[in-house]
Structure formats: C-alpha cells, structure tokens
Amino acid sequence: MNKQKPLLEVRDLKQHFPITSGAILQKQVGFIRAVDGISFDVYPGETLGIVGESGCGKSTAVRSISQLHKPTSGSVLFGGVDLVTADKETMLKARREMQMIFQDPYASLDPRMTVRSIIAEPLVIYNRRGLLEKPMSNIEIEHRVEDLMERVGLNKLFKNRYPHEFSGGQRQRIGIARALALNPKIILADEPVSALDVSIQSQILNLLSDLQKEFGLTYIFIAHDLAVIQHISTRVAVMYLGKFVEISDAVRLYDNPLHPYTTALLSAAPIPDPAIEKGRQRIILSGDVPSPDKERFGCYFYDRCPKRMPWCSCHIPPMFDHEPGHQVACWLYDPERDYHAVTMEEAVRDSASSQVV
Amino acid sequence: MSLKPNAKVVLEVRDLQTYFKTDAGIVKAVDGVSFKLHEGETLGIVGESGSGKSVTNLSVMRLIPSPPGKVVGGEAIFEDRDILSLSEKEMRSIRGAKISMIFQDPMTSLNPFLRISTQMVETIRLHNKELSRQEALERSIEMLRLVGIPSAEKRVRDYPHQFSGGMRQRVMIAMALSCNAKILVADEPTTALDVTIQAQILELIAKLSAKMGTAVILVTHDLGVVAGMCDHVCVMYAGKIVERAQTATLYAKPAHPYTEGLIKSVPRMDTSKKGERLYSIEGQPPNVIDLPPCCPFHPRCPKAMEVCRHAYPPLRDLGSGHEVSCWLYVDEKERVYE
Numbered sequence: 001m002n003k004q005k006p007l008l009e010v011r012d013l014k015q016h017f018p019i020t021s022g023a024i025l026q027k028q029v030g031f032i033r034a035v036d037g038i039s040f041d042v043y044p045g046e047t048l049g050i051v052g053e054s055g056c057g058k059s060t061a062v063r064s065i066s067q068l069h070k071p072t073s074g075s076v077l078f079g080g081v082d083l084v085t086a087d088k089e090t091m092l093k094a095r096r097e098m099q100m101i102f103q104d105p106y107a108s109l110d111p112r113m114t115v116r117s118i119i120a121e122p123l124v125i126y127n128r129r130g131l132l133e134k135p136m137s138n139i140e141i142e143h144r145v146e147d148l149m150e151r152v153g154l155n156k157l158f159k160n161r162y163p164h165e166f167s168g169g170q171r172q173r174i175g176i177a178r179a180l181a182l183n184p185k186i187i188l189a190d191e192p193v194s195a196l197d198v199s200i201q202s203q204i205l206n207l208l209s210d211l212q213k214e215f216g217l218t219y220i221f222i223a224h225d226l227a228v229i230q231h232i233s234t235r236v237a238v239m240y241l242g243k244f245v246e247i248s249d250a251v252r253l254y255d256n257p258l259h260p261y262t263t264a265l266l267s268a269a270p271i272p273d274p275a276i277e278k279g280r281q282r283i284i285l286s287g288d289v290p291s292p293d294k295e296r297f298g299c300y301f302y303d304r305c306p307k308r309m310p311w312c313s314c315h316i317p318p319m320f321d322h323e324p325g326h327q328v329a330c331w332l333y334d335p336e337r338d339y340h341a342v343t344m345e346e347a348v349r350d351s352a353s354s355q356v357v
Numbered sequence: 358m359s360l361k362p363n364a365k366v367v368l369e370v371r372d373l374q375t376y377f378k379t380d381a382g383i384v385k386a387v388d389g390v391s392f393k394l395h396e397g398e399t400l401g402i403v404g405e406s407g408s409g410k411s412v413t414n415l416s417v418m419r420l421i422p423s424p425p426g427k428v429v430g431g432e433a434i435f436e437d438r439d440i441l442s443l444s445e446k447e448m449r450s451i452r453g454a455k456i457s458m459i460f461q462d463p464m465t466s467l468n469p470f471l472r473i474s475t476q477m478v479e480t481i482r483l484h485n486k487e488l489s490r491q492e493a494l495e496r497s498i499e500m501l502r503l504v505g506i507p508s509a510e511k512r513v514r515d516y517p518h519q520f521s522g523g524m525r526q527r528v529m530i531a532m533a534l535s536c537n538a539k540i541l542v543a544d545e546p547t548t549a550l551d552v553t554i555q556a557q558i559l560e561l562i563a564k565l566s567a568k569m570g571t572a573v574i575l576v577t578h579d580l581g582v583v584a585g586m587c588d589h590v591c592v593m594y595a596g597k598i599v600e601r602a603q604t605a606t607l608y609a610k611p612a613h614p615y616t617e618g619l620i621k622s623v624p625r626m627d628t629s630k631k632g633e634r635l636y637s638i639e640g641q642p643p644n645v646i647d648l649p650p651c652c653p654f655h656p657r658c659p660k661a662m663e664v665c666r667h668a669y670p671p672l673r674d675l676g677s678g679h680e681v682s683c684w685l686y687v688d689e690k691e692r693v694y695e
Contacts (some may be wrong), residue, residue, distance in 0.1 A: 053551035161432065168642050198578065202622035202637040209634070231624035231635065254626060268556035270581025274604045274621050277585035283551045284560060288521045326629035 001204040006041035007186060007218055008065070010119035013038050013074035015057070019293060033292045034060040036242035037074070039319075042186070047212065047219040049233030049250065051226060051265070053289055057242040058222045059103075062188040065220070066100055067091060074117045078186075096126060099179035103191035105171035109163040115174055116159040119145045122181045131184075148177040152207060176207065186218040193228060205232060226269045230254055235325075238262045241292050242317070248326040258328040260307045297351065299331065307332060310344035314351035364395040367539055367572050368417070368456075373431035373441075375409075375416045375616035382646040386412040386426075388596040390555060394540065399566065399573040399585035401604070402438040403580060403619075406643055409596040410576045413540045416441075418458055419448050435540075444688055453617050454484035457533035460484060461545040463525035467517040473497075474513045477532055484536045523554035527561065536566060541566065544576045580623055584608060589678075592616045597669075601677040610682040614658050652684065660685060667694035 015035040020026040035057045042048050050058045064071040067083050076083040078094055086094065099122075102108035109118055125139050125300040126132050136144070146156040152173040163171055172192060179187055192208070193201040199265045209232065211217060221227050229236055230250055238245040238259065245260040264283045271277060285304045299305070312331050319327045320334055331339050342350075359617035375387040386411040394400050404410045415421050417433050419440065428617055432439040440451060452458075460466045468476055483489055488496070494513070501509035517525060526546060533541055543562060549554040565584060566573045575586055583604065590607050592600045592615065600613040611617040621636035640657040652658070655665040662684060666677040670684040684692055 025622070053553065099481075169641065197642070198580070198619055199405060199622055199638040199640075202624075202635040205624070206634055206637055226552070227624040227626045230626055264553060266626070268552045268557075269626060270579065270585050271625060271626075271627055272580035272584050272608065272620060274584045274608050276627065280585075282556055282560070284556050286557075288523055288554065290494070304514075 004043050007044045007078070008042040008078040008220075009075075010041075010065060011039050011075045011077070013061070013076065014066055015060050015069055016072045020225050023230045030293050033295075035064055035071075036292070038237075038239075038242075038244050040237060040244065040247060042218060042220060043187070044218055045212075045216055046234040047221055047232055049229035049236045050220065050222045050239055051224065051229045051236060053265075054222065055289055056239045057290070057292070058239050059190050061239070062100070062190055062220055062222060066095070066098055068100075068189055086265035092126075092129070092131060094184045096131065097185040099182065099184040099187050101172075101175050101179050101187060101189040101192045103194055103305075105168050105175055105195060106163075108175055111163055111169055114160050114162055115149070115154070115166075116142075116145055118163070118174060119148055119159075119177045119181055122178065126182060140173075144181070145177075148180055151180070151211075152177045153203075167200075168196055169203060172196065172200075172204055173207070176211070180211065180215070183215070184217070186220065188220045188222075190222050191224070192221075194223065194225070201228070208232065226266060232277055238265065241289065244329065245301065246326075246330075247319075248328075250321045252323075252326050258322055258326070258333060259301075259330045260305050260332075261301050264306070299329075309339050309342065311339035311342045311347045313344070314347055359529065360690065364397060366393050367396050367435065367490060368394040369434040370413075370417060371432050371434070373413060373416055373433065373663045374429045375426060376429050377426045379646070384646050385596050385648060386645060387416060390431075390593070390596075390598050390600065392591055392598065392626060393574050394574060396572055397566070397570055398589065399563070399575055400576065401583040401590040402593060403578065403590060404593035405578060407642055407645065408593040410593050411544055413556050413593070414458070414574060414576060416512050416542055417454055418542065419443075419445075420452075421459075431661075443498045450484070453480060453533075453538075454474065454536040455538055456540040457536070457538040458542040458544065459526070459529045459533050459546050461548050462559075463522065463529045463549075464517065466529060467525060469517050472514055472516055473501075473520075473528055475635060477535060478514070479499075480532055481535050496535060497531070500535045501528070503534075503565070504528070504531045505538055506531070522550055526550065526554075529560075530561060530565065534571065538571055540574065541571050542574045542576070543607075545578070546575070547582065548577070548579070555582075562586070592619070595645050595648065597653070597682065599654070599683070600679075600681045603677070606677070606679050610679075612675060612679065612686065613654075613683050614660050614685075615654050618657075618659075620637060662692075664692045664694055 013035055014037050016031040016033050018028045019030045019032060021029045038061060052058045061286050062294055063069050065076050080278050081094060083094055120141050123144060125137060125217055127136050145159060149156045149159060155172050168217050193204050196204060221232055233250045236250045236253045237244045240261050264285045267283045287304050290303055298314045299317050302308050302312050314339045317331045319329050322333050371391050373387055373390045377384040377386055390413050402410045416428050420430060428441055433441050474494060474497060478490060478493040481493040481496055498509045498513050501513055506512050506527055520528060547558050549559060577583060587604050590604050591598045594615050600616045608620060611620055618638040622638060624635060638657050645652045650669055651667055652665040652670055655661040664684050669685060670682050672680050672682045673686045674680050
C-alpha cells in the first residue's frame with residue numbers, strides 16, 4: 001500500500017439537491033441525496049476507479065470534488081487547501097492541476113470552436129490572468145497545441161477543423177488534449193469510454209494509460225463497466241445510493257468481493273466467453289435501485305440484499321477494515337459482533353435506544 | 358439456448374440491401390445480408406455503431422422511413438411469403454402479432470399519454486378481433502404478471518413514467534409477446550439499463566422465449582451479452598455480415614480478423630492482467646457512403662493483402678455452418694481481381 005501523502009483527501013462529502021414543488025411559490029419538499037457522505041484518499045500516480053449503477057451518484061461525486069457543484073457539506077483537501085471553502089482565486093489555481101474529461105464527446109466540445117481554440121482555451125485563459133508558471137506567447141501556445149494533438153494521436157493538420165468533422169473516438173482525444181493542456185496532476189474522468197464502440201474504447205484506454213506513465217498522472221476514473229474499471233484501476237470504490245459500500249485494491253476486490261452488492265454486481269456482468277457464461281451462477285438481484293430522496297436509517301442496500309439481517313434494517317453500517325486496504329460497509333464484516341441471531345424486535349429496540357442517547 | 362437439430366427455419370433473409378439517399382451520396386447501410394433464423398433459436402447480431410445491424414431488422418419489420426431509405430433488393434421469407442413485398446395492410450397483420458420488436462429505449466417506444474392498459478389492449482385487440490375489451494385487459498394483466506411486474510392488476514392502470522427503466526422494458530416485452538409472436542426482435546434491449554437490471558431482463562427474455570417457443574434476434578454491441586444468450590452469431594461490419602458461426606465456435610476460433618480483434622479488444626474481468634495493454638483495432642470504422650468494391654476492413658486489418666484492396670471477398674464455409682467472408686480463407690489461385 002501507498003505510504004505517500006495523499007494528493008486528494010475527501011472527507012464526508014455530501015451533495016444534496018433540493019426537490020421543490022409549486023409553480024410560483026417554490027416550496028422545498030425534500031432532498032435528493034445524490035452523494036451522502038463519502039470519504040477517501042487518492043495517492044499520487046494511482047487510478048481510483050469508481051463503479052456503480054446509474055443514479056448512484058458517481059458523476060455527482062466527481063463534480064462535487066471539482067466544485068462544479070458546490071457540495072452541501074464535507075471537505076475536499078487538494079494540495080493542502082480545502083476546495084469547498086476556497087475563494088475564486090484559489091479555486092482557479094487548483095483547477096489548473098485538476099482537470100476533467102467528460103462522457104459525451106459530442107456535448108462536451110463547443111461546436112462553434114475549432115479544435116485549436118478548444119485545446120488552447122485553458123492556456124489562453126490562464127495566460128491572460130498570469131497564472132501560468134511562465135507566460136506564453138501566441139506562438140508558444142500554437143506549438144503546445146500541436147504537441148498535444150500529436151501526443152493524443154490526432155493529426156496536427158486538422159487543427160482548424162470543427163468538432164463535427166471528427167468521429168466519437170477522435171473527439172474524445174480532443175477532450176483529453178484539452179485536459180492535458182495545463183499539465184494537471186490529477187484528471188477526473190467521468191465515463192470517458194462509455195459512449196464509444198468497443199474497438200475505439202480500447203484505443204482510448206491504452207492512450208490514457210500511456211499518458212499516465214508519461215506524465216505521472218493520477219486518475220479518478222468513473223465507469224459502469226466492471227471490466228473497464230478492473231483494467232484501468234489500481235484501487236476501486238463501489239458506490240450505491242450515494243455511499244461507498246466497498247473500497248479496495250483492484251485485484252483484491254475482484255478476487256474476493258465482500259459486500260453483497262459487489263458480489264451481485266460482479267456476477268451480473270457478462271463475460272465475453274460462452275464456455276464460462278454457460279456454467280455461471282448469477283446472483284440476480286430483485287427490484288430496482290430505490291430513489292435517493294428518502295432519509296434512511298438502515299443499510300442503504302437492505303431492500304435488495306440477499307443476505308440481509310433484521311439488524312441491517314435500522315442500523316447504517318460504518319466502513320469496517322476487513323484487511324489492510326480493503327474496507328467494506330456491511331454488518332456481516334463487523335469484527336466485534338455477529339448479528340445473525342438478532343431479531344427484528346431487538347434490533348429496533350437497540351436502534352431506538354441509541355437514538356435517544 | 359436450446360436449439361434442436363433440424364429445427365424449422367422461421368425466417369430466411371436473402372441478400373437484403375437497404376440504401377439511404379443523402380446529399381453526400383448513397384449510404385449502403387445494409388448491403389447483401391443473408392441469414393436464417395430457426396424455431397426456438399436465439400440469433401445474435403453484433404457490430405459497432407453504423408454497421409447496419411439495426412437497419413437490417415428495421416428492414417425486415419418494414420419500418421425503414423422512406424424516403425430517404427429504401428429496401429432495394431433481397432427477400433425475407435416468413436411463413437412461405439416474402440414479407441418485403443407484402444402490402445402495408447398485410448404487413449400490419451404480421452408486425453406486432455407474429456413478429457414483434459423491442460427497442461433500446463423503452464421510454465420512447467411507449468406512449469407517455471396513455472395508460473399501459475390502453476396501449477396493451479389496443480395491441481391485443483388489433484390482432485385478435487374476437488376478444489372483448491375485458492378479455493384483452495385480462496390478457497394484459499396475465500402478461501404483465503408473466504414478466505414479473507408486481508401487483509400487475511394495479512400497475513396496468515399506470516402511465517409509462519411511473520415505471521423505472523427496467524420495469525418499462527418488462528412492459529415492452531409483455532406487449533411484444535402478448536399476441537404469441539413467433540419472432541421477437543430485440544434491438545439492444547439492455548443497452549440503456551444497468552448491469553444488475555440487464556441480468557434480470559436477459560434472464561426474462563431467455564426464460565420466456567424457451568417457454569413460448571419464440572425465436573429471438575438479439576441485436577447488440579456487447580460481446581458478453583451475446584456469449585450468454587445466443588446460439589448463433591452474425592458479425593456485421595460496414596453493412597455486411599463478415600462472419601457467422603455457432604457462439605462457442607466464434608469465441609473459440611474467430612476466423613475474420615475483425616471478429617478476432619473485437620473479441621481481443623474487450624477488457625475481461627476473468628483473465629486480463631493488470632497493466633497489460635489492450636489489443637486495439639487501429640483506425641476508425643469506414644464511412645459507408647460510396648464504398649469502393651473492396652474489403653471494407655482492409656485499412657484497419659493487420660493481415661491485409663493486395664487482393665483485399667481490390668475486391669470484396671466471397672463467403673467461404675469453414676465447416677459446420679461457420680462462414681467467413683475474408684480473402685485469407687480463399688484459395689490462393691482464386692484470389693483474382695480485375
């Protein structure tokens with residue numbers, strides 16, 4: 001495990017969106033708990049994969065980290081500064097080192113800008129404000145754009161073209177070049193390969209790992225495809241309803257998944273090999289992901305969990321350290337107590353008494 | 358996944374060609390596709406976006422918007438008739454009753470203004486004129502129960518937005534099978550769904566098709582889904598079927614360099630090693646406007662030869678129904694071109 005100082009420390013990050021009703025007098029009637037208290041560290045040079053189903057809050061999580069949404073509470077420490085409370089000036093400096101790549105390469109590039117101006121835009125903005133390490137002339141910026149285009153595998157002769165002239169994979173390369181322009185330390189990649197075809201997906205995944213080696217980048221990589229996450233990540237966090245349910249080294253998570261949700265997720269993912277698929281036992285979860293608008297007093301996965309116990313219905317599990325570097329939020333792994341024998345009445349009584357205290 | 362030997366052919370598509378007229382030229386979206394679908398079989402059609410897999414099925418369903426699209430050649434034999442030459446009226450009695458289709462996005466295929474009951478009763482009564490409204494409603498509820506919708510008799514009164522994505526796809530399946538369809542065309546039925554829901558829906562399709570004896574055409578880009586569901590697979594590239602085989606054969610011994618590349622470029626949870634580079638097929642899928650008469654894959658092919666640049670390879674049988682269209686499998690003497 002990494003003994004280095006973490007590059008990014010996220011503590012109890014929460015992002016709640018208000019639900020309003022009423023046409024003229026908007027009244028707040030509740031919250032969507034998109035991200036509901038996540039904590040983790042990211043170490044230099046690693047790739048933290050975040051995996052989960054749609055609506056689990058993985059995209060909101062990275063948007064809160066990069067302050068595209070102001071988080072409801074919690075802290076995001078990056079380079080010794082808490083981004084949640086940082087002023088605009090500090091935030092600008094931090095953004096130089098923290099860039100994003102988005103899912104939809106069609107929506108994330110301005111259709112009226114040429115490739116050159118898209119990639120140069122971060123350089124131009126930071127240059128104008130004097131926030132670059134050393135000021136760049138227009139010609140230097142031009143050269144930098146050409147270098148970046150070549151580095152991500154685009155022909156530099158295409159720099160005066162518009163995004164619509166490129167295919168999905170090429171557009172994603174443009175987005176990557178733009179993210180690299182300011183030499184960031186960390187890149188938050190929000191489903192960068194989900195919109196791409198299989199043959200293009202592997203090109204982009206290879207490019208991202210080459211760039212990581214070359215520039216010593218750190219990634220937070222979001223995907224819903226478990227095989228992609230396994231391929232690219234050194235550590236993996238599994239998210240469900242706004243919370244991390246398990247976080248571990250990639251190898252250990254896939255060899256020995258602990259949380260019942262992780263187990264089900266891994267068994268549901270199809271493997272492209274008919275010989276394996278035929279003999280496979282699937283854990284088919286019943287039901288859908290519940291809506292995150294309710295406040296929950298028990299385990300978030302209780303409704304769908306195949307291994308639920310009465311205790312879980314009214315106690316939110318904390319993160320237990322199962323082994324070094326492998327944490328899981330499930331009462332089955334509480335080292336101090338086995339809850340199988342606890343009846344529903346006892347569980348409810350216990351939860352009521354602890355709330356009074 | 359239970360294909361009997363000597364099963365009857367329910368649908369035979371021969372040399373289907375569907376072209377679209379655009380300002381830039383003629384797009385040959387489907388160009389000479391042939392396949393057979395047997396009773397009780399699940400046939401997979403895989404390919405990347407733009408390879409023509411959806412257009413193939415829309416052509417068979419006669420749902421190609423015309424203009425700009427047109428089925429310019431080929432036939433599709435279903436119950437001894439070529440459905441491509443039927444009148445629209447005759448086609449309407451087949452579509453939805455004997456051949457039904459489910460789509461990728463269940464929200465856009467359901468009418469948001471109508472209750473599920475209205476939409477299902479309409480479908481059922483259209484094809485079974487003798488049924489009363491009440492009987493059709495009962496049949497709808499029965500179908501919804503069959504696809505696993507809890508308290509179906511209440512939910513049938515709901516509107517589409519009151520269902521989640523997975524539940525909507527279940528409603529679509531219920532509707533598609535409500536007239537005992539012979540063939541179910543599923544066009545990327547789980548692409549919009551999460552993995553755990555995908556597993557539920559695929560299991561449901563497999564279970565119901567086995568129970569009702571429906572043949573399924575499953576269109577997908579996900580090689581994992583195909584591996585678990587299909588008996589036979591057709592791989593499409595640039596409007597043509599480049600390889601066709603039994604699922605096990607295709608994954609064990611892919612013959613076409615494209616199929617091989619496709620299978621190798623998917624990261625796998627079970628075998629791939631950390632830090633290993635993924636195999637990747639370089640380049641981009643071709644533009645299907647005015648394709649020259651050559652192998653469309655040759656610019657990306659690691660094994661391309663001179664002949665590939667000049668002529669389209671013929672289909673060769675490698676034994677036990679494994680067919681491939683690639684010059685590598687054509688005798689050297691026959692590799693001639695003008």
